Amino acid sequence: MVLFFQLLIDGLASGAIYASLALALVLIFRATRIVNFGQGEMATLSAYCAWQLCEWGVPIALSLLIVGAASFLLGVLVFRAVIKPVSKASTETVVVVTLGLFVFFQALCLWLWGADQRAFPAMFPGGGWDILGVRVTASTLGILLVLLCLAATMGAIFRFTRLGLAMRASAYSSEKSLLVGIRVERMLMLGWGFAATTGFIAAALVGPRLFLSPTMMMPILLYALASATLGGWDSPLGALVGGLIVGVAESLGATFLPFIGADLRVVIPIAVTLVILLVRPVGLFGSSTVVKV
Amino acid sequence: MNGTRMFQSAPAVLVASVALCLPVLAPDFMLFEFSIAVSYGIAILGLNLLLGFSGQICLAQGALFGIGAYTTAIFNVNFGMDPIVTLPFAAIVTSLIGVLIGLPALRLQGLQLAIVTFGVASAFPQLLLKMDSITGGVTGLAIDQPMAPRWFPGSQELWLYGLSLICAAASVFMLSRLLRGDTGRLLRALRDNPLVAESLGVNLTKGRLAAFAASSALAGLGGGLFCILNGFISPQSFLPMKSIDILIGGIVGGITSMAGAFIGAVFIVFVPGWTTAINPALGGLIYGLCLIAMMMVARQGIAGLPIGRGLQALKHLFNKKGLSRVSGAVPGQLGGE
Amino acid sequence: MQLLTSSRTSLALRAFALAVFVAGPLHAQEPSPGITDDAVKIGISGPLTGPVAALGAIADGVRTRIDPINAAGGIKMADGKTRKIELVVEDDGLDPQRTLTNVRKLAEREEVFAVLATAGTPNNQAIGRYITQRSVPNLFMYSGVHELSGPEWEIGFVPSFTTEAATFAKYLLDNKPQAKIALLYLNTETGQTFQAALESAISGSGASIVAAQPVTSADPTVETQLSTLKASGADTLVVITGPKQGAEAVRFATESGWKPTTLVSNIAASIASLKPAGLENAKGVITSQFLKQVNASAPGDDAGVKRYLADHAAAQSKFSTDDALGQSGYAIGDALAKVLESMKAPSREAMMEAARNLDHTQLDLLLPGITLTTKAGEDVYPIESLQLFQFDGAAYQPLGDVISFEGKTPKH
Known part of the structure; x- marks a missing residue:
């Protein structure tokens, strides 16, 4: 029984990791209708920059602020240099461009810092509490709290502010938005910038747990995509909930389902996603778009 | 009109002529690399069918490729079948599994389908490892390589290259037959406007499943060929990145072009080696930039580059006759129609 | 007509083969490719x-x-x-x-x-x-x-990993003969070879493997496997995984309060790999080495x-x-x-x-x-000997002498 609850907590902890990347992916999708496969690697690059600043003696809070701003600029830069030129092209072209970003940023981190894993400075105090034999760490709770605030903020901005409305409109249909007077390009730029910063926050949250390395975010990508799909690509809160569901399902399933076991645990997020999609095709919190024929 | 047709099929003609001249120009080990490229090309052809012609994103093509390879290997190792004879079986088995994947796809929209199929691709190597009694697990499977018959004048590599070309030609032939008829129209309707098609009475379910079946059959054929060429397969060759590579190959080559499939295959087999050769330390960086640059220059893939139109423009230079042309790709155009 | 042609062709082929055969030994005396006088x-x-x-x-x-x-x-x-x-x-x-x-x-x-x-x-x-x-x-x-x-x-x-498994087994049999072992292994040939070798090395003794959890290289974290291993009640942890999972295991072993005797394969135990887990957590970790310790500063x-x-x-x-x-x-x-x-x-x-x-x-x-x-x-x-080392918080210190299994690696 204790094992069950321990695995539940472990699942929430892993789920928080998946949810963090999922949040960044959902943000960029909501703002630009593009799934950026390179999001994780861009986040890793920012995390490395923060780590490097700390190594050079800059206090951690300041490093996070500096790199947070820098990652916003990185997002804008990537948008203007790479995405804007192909924005009129088909989805497939953009997919390959984002894959190119994936390869590029991972190789960049590898080249600059080598393949060894590093310790990322922790933002939350270590240690935790032992509740009836189940161990809960302070960092897990901290990460969940930060993600909750982030998701709520994102959701609120998109739903309740004019800026959010403008961003959503630009993503949905750039021509019609231009007609209405929205500065589409600026909205897209903002979207990429915010997404990059969110990605950095995600990487900073999970870095201490995952150990900073050029391939840190790679195994997470599939789980993050599944989480976002599960929760609905329209909803930041959905990404968070989706991540937690995936984490818990995977943690419990890997241990208590012997025919899956820990080596086939990657099947679980897919199976869970599939089941939920078959029941509710837009994801748990997604909103279905009504298309006029 | 005849002239326009000729120029539109420029990529296909180019690819075919290069393929035939290769044995003369290239040394044996390069023929081997090209044969591998052809096997990937057949799998990419399947992806083009699914993505380019029917508008469904399937990121499990690498796993289906692997299933074809393992089918060939298992039939050869366990039942002693000649590897070449196993190829149709590889195609059929993979096709059946592809339909299984296609079934849930009926309910899923584009992005979701992509992610679920990517999940299948991620689970595939682990499944191979788990089912090690059949698949040989981590040790992999080694097959008897079909030797060139005694009457064949060339080398073993040439024989295998010829075999690859025959498989490729068969695939292209079957695919064009498929696309020319009703099924082809069905698939194009599926991609361009499924709602209208359905309201006109088109059976989309049948179309979707047919697309999956055909696409997987091609992936399986490519995989079986891959197994024959290498003589040894292991789960390490079928990681999720392989599905991504096939996707990249398809899009870079031109997702609506049959010639593009093989151009893209050559891209993914040779370009990573070239970028590393330029600078070993920066190899990955250069490859990433290459992908991005490629897409910025050739929006519709390499086959979509206006080679045909360029040649045609050249012809106009001499004829000095201006023709009014509709610019851009005509919906439903494929290289050679 | 056809028969004649084919027999003539096969005759020609046979003659050619003979020629190659005769020329064969001559070829052996020719220098191998890739080597010149300079x-x-x-x-x-x-x-x-x-x-x-x-x-x-x-x-x-x-x-x-x-x-x-x-x-x-x-x-x-x-x-x-x-x-x-x-x-x-x-x-x-x-x-x-x-x-x-x-x-x-x-x-x-x-x-x-x-x-x-x-x-x-x-x-x-x-x-x-x-x-x-x-x-x-x-x-x-x-x-x-x-x-x-x-x-x-x-x-x-x-x-071979069989040598490393045998080395670990020897340590346990000498120092902890009733060890209850929890094994975290990579689900590739590496881990499987090691697992089989460990099992056979401790068979018949008081030590036993009470829990074994596989790890794939695509796992984001291995917390699940580690919690399951801890719940098995084992008092010894043997790790044969890559550096990332190894570091996670080492950190978990200490931070969760479990604190088993921890042996980590040399593919995951370098100081650079363990540093992110916290060198304090890595204290006491035992590994095997065949290369000398290199400390550039000393x-x-x-x-x-x-x-x-x-x-x-x-x-x-x-x-x-x-x-x-x-x-x-x-x-x-x-x-x-x-x-x-x-x-x-x-x-x-x-x-x-x-x-x-x-x-x-x-x-x-x-x-x-x-x-x-x-x-x-x-x-x-070539190499069938290893030496055990133990981490003292700053560096690895040798633990006993070189253990030789010369000639004892089983054929695969």
Whole structure:
């Protein structure tokens, strides 16, 4: 029984990791209708920059602020240099461009810092509490709290502010938005910038747990995509909930389902996603778009 | 009109002529690399069918490729079948599994389908490892390589290259037959406007499943060929990145072009080696930039580059006759129609 | 008509075959490709790019050892000639298919004399048939699982994982005979070989494996497996995974309050890999080594280590001095040099003969007491000894003497 609850907590902890990347992916999708496969690697690059600043003696809070701003600029830069030129092209072209970003940023981190894993400075105090034999760490709770605030903020901005409305409109249909007077390009730029910063926050949250390395975010990508799909690509809160569901399902399933076991645990997020999609095709919190024929 | 047709099929003609001249120009080990490229090309052809012609994103093509390879290997190792004879079986088995994947796809929209199929691709190597009694697990499977018959004048590599070309030609032939008829129209309707098609009475379910079946059959054929060429397969060759590579190959080559499939295959087999050769330390960086640059220059893939139109423009230079042309790709155009 | 033609053709073919046969022995006396009077060409195929590019340090390590030899004029071989060693390195991203393509390219276009330090078990398996057909030596493979599919032309280097498992078992049987072992293993051949060897080494004793959890290289975290292992009530943790999962295991073992006796395989136990887990958490971790400890800031007075550090600085190697993979590469380069020196003739057959009859060859970076020993037909594993080390919070300290399992590695 204790094992069950321990695995539940472990699942929430892993789920928080998946949810963090999922949040960044959902943000960029909501703002630009593009799934950026390179999001994780861009986040890793920012995390490395923060780590490097700390190594050079800059206090951690300041490093996070500096790199947070820098990652916003990185997002804008990537948008203007790479995405804007192909924005009129088909989805497939953009997919390959984002894959190119994936390869590029991972190789960049590898080249600059080598393949060894590093310790990322922790933002939350270590240690935790032992509740009836189940161990809960302070960092897990901290990460969940930060993600909750982030998701709520994102959701609120998109739903309740004019800026959010403008961003959503630009993503949905750039021509019609231009007609209405929205500065589409600026909205897209903002979207990429915010997404990059969110990605950095995600990487900073999970870095201490995952150990900073050029391939840190790679195994997470599939789980993050599944989480976002599960929760609905329209909803930041959905990404968070989706991540937690995936984490818990995977943690419990890997241990208590012997025919899956820990080596086939990657099947679980897919199976869970599939089941939920078959029941509710837009994801748990997604909103279905009504298309006029 | 005849002239326009000729120029539109420029990529296909180019690819075919290069393929035939290769044995003369290239040394044996390069023929081997090209044969591998052809096997990937057949799998990419399947992806083009699914993505380019029917508008469904399937990121499990690498796993289906692997299933074809393992089918060939298992039939050869366990039942002693000649590897070449196993190829149709590889195609059929993979096709059946592809339909299984296609079934849930009926309910899923584009992005979701992509992610679920990517999940299948991620689970595939682990499944191979788990089912090690059949698949040989981590040790992999080694097959008897079909030797060139005694009457064949060339080398073993040439024989295998010829075999690859025959498989490729068969695939292209079957695919064009498929696309020319009703099924082809069905698939194009599926991609361009499924709602209208359905309201006109088109059976989309049948179309979707047919697309999956055909696409997987091609992936399986490519995989079986891959197994024959290498003589040894292991789960390490079928990681999720392989599905991504096939996707990249398809899009870079031109997702609506049959010639593009093989151009893209050559891209993914040779370009990573070239970028590393330029600078070993920066190899990955250069490859990433290459992908991005490629897409910025050739929006519709390499086959979509206006080679045909360029040649045609050249012809106009001499004829000095201006023709009014509709610019851009005509919906439903494929290289050679 | 047709019969005549086919019989004439087959006659011609038979005559041709005979001619080749007769010419065959003559060919054997011709020099092997890749070796001239001034140079010998060696090819390496390894992952230089992609997620596993860390293994590319091996190729760099080989170059670190070879560069000073070339700078001094070359290596003096048994036939009296001094030759420079030319290294050709190709990238394969650890994909076995690309390894095969690269080895073909190296053998046919570059015409290398031999292939060296091929990393990865499936990669070596993929090229096994080819190198046997073409008689290309595949020296000093970097794989702890020796699937010697082409034994006449292949030889490994790093100790088999069975040796490491036996070493760990010996420690446990000596110090904790009733150990309840929890095993965290990689679900590839590495982990499976180790698991089987550990089980057979402790069979019949009081120690037993009470829980075993697999890990895949695609797992984001292994918290689930570790919690399950902890719940099994084991008091010993044995880890045979990659560096990332190894570090996680070490951190978990301490932070969760479990604190078992922890033994970690040398592929995951370098100080650089454990540092992110917290060096305090890593205190007490036991591992096995066959390479010397290299501490660049306090090199000590070991001549081999000093030469390694000097070569590293001169070659401007891209890996850090305490990178175990780079060190292994350096040792492999060293072994290559020794084989080249002791070859009786400048031919591939002579190279394999020398490699398969190493008589306690010493290398700079091998721990004292560990040497390369092989004997054709009996012993195909160069290194079959290991020494246990224990981490004291800052460095690894030796734990007991070198344990030798010479001649005892089971055939696969």
